[in-house]
Amino acid sequence: MxxxxxxxxxxxxxxxxxxxxxxxxxxxxxxxxxxxxxxxxxxLVPREEFEATREMLAHTRRKLDALEREVEALEAERGRG
Structure with missing residues (x-):
């Protein structure tokens, strides 16, 4: 509180x-x-700014994870080719 x-x-x-x-x-x-x-x-930062930054960071993390999976798939494909 x-x-x-x-x-x-x-x-x-x-x-x-x-x-x-x-x-x-x-x-x-x-x-x-x-x-x-x-x-x-x-x-200190306002709660709204903190929440917005946290959401932006979570979004960036999701994109980074997707890109890492894509790179791994491309490297695996290149290794087979």
Whole structure:
């Protein structure tokens, strides 16, 4: 399940000991800022782009397999000729 940065920051803030109660909102905002900063440094791609690339790779693999079989058949035919 994918959670938003806000949800993650809220859960982290709620996990703090009770003594942090008065500053919980400030801590949550800091958690959110740190999460956004760190996530922006990652080399992430949208799910749609990932799926499209994966499908293109699978298609290319199928074509390569077919070409390899064709080459093997031609080499076998040439060996008999």
């Amino acid at each position: 994918v959670r938003s940065i806000e949800d993650i920051a809220q859960r982290l803030a709620q996990a703090l000991p009770p003594q942090f109660g008065p500053v919980r909102d400030e801590v949550r905002a800091n958690f959110r800022a740190v999460l956004q900063s760190q996530l922006s440094r990652l080399d």
